[in-house]
Amino acid sequence: MSGPSIGFIGFGEAGFHIARGLREAGLETVIAYDINADTPGFRDRIRRHENQSGVRLVATSEELADGSDILLSVVVAGAAIRAAEQTAPFFQSRHLYADLNSVSPTVKQSVHSIVTNQGARFVEATIMSPISPLGHRAPMLLAGSSAAELLEAMAPYGMQMEVVSDKVGSAASVKLCRSIIVKGLEALMVECAMAACHYGADERVFSSLDKSFPGLDWGKLASYMTSRVAMHGERRAGEMNEAARMLEAIGIEPIMAQAAANRQEWCARLGVGDAFDGAPPEDYRAIVSAIYKLIESDQAEPAQPTASPVTEDSYNG
Secondary structure, three states: OOOOOEEEEOOOHHHHHHHHHHHHOOOOOEEEEOOOOOOOOOHHHHHHHHHHHOOEEOOOHHHHHHOOOEEEEOOOHHHHHHHHHHHHHHOOOOOEEEEOOOOOHHHHHHHHHHHHHOOOEEEEEEEOOOOOOOHHHOOEEEEOOOHHHHHHHHHHHOOOEEEEEOOOOHHHHHHHHHHHHHHHHHHHHHHHHHHHHHOOOHHHHHHHHHHHOOOOOHHHHHHHHHHHHHHHHHHHHHHHHHHHHHHHHOOOOOHHHHHHHHHHHHHHHHOOHHHHOOOOOOOHHHHHHHHHHHHHOOOOOOOOOOOOOOOOOOOOO
């Protein structure tokens, strides 16, 4: 099957896994544009993604728009609006633009305005699980008046999409309210594991939690959560800052959400993932040990409150 032509704005981990899955599912025309495709520090990874996925990288936003019917924005949280603005001059009425980024309802609505003001159609999408190993089959929630059109176009290729509302911002609110719990628990788990390992209390702590919350293996959960923070702290901090923005917009002081963002960002600055060459062990003890070694070598900085999302000059999502 040939199907629609798909263009990815951003070709980091999320874009790569989704695009590769679509190619394997039989979608023929999949292209991508990343503003850092030739930037040192990003270039090698992006080119590796190109080779491994069968996706063709293009050189400009205009070339991406010319070669695509459906545009999927998969960038870091702080770049969602900028990505839409840089692509907007090349929109045509045939274009369907879907924002898959973990941003606040307000940002989704801003992107919607940018897209529709240029005559294209907009869909809000949120990815509701880790992108790996599910890839393009990761569950997604859709919102907006054109959501059903995107679902119909992508369903033949195995994408798991559900339309939740025609109101833009509805899908993001589900994602970010969930993230307050999930990313908040991750931040708490890092602090708990660090303290428990310091005192040699970790086995008893997690055994006690197993009894208090039957059915959960807290030791296994600690390993999973600390590894997620170690590998994706910056991205997760950006998402939690977006959750804080969402709360502020409705008059709720984001005390817990902002604290979780600060701890996630602290882990990112610490460089825990780098200590394991991007593949942390499946044992929270090893991750905690690496954290303490980094602190002792003075590579750590104190976590500071931040008022705006973590951003980087990249389209890597």
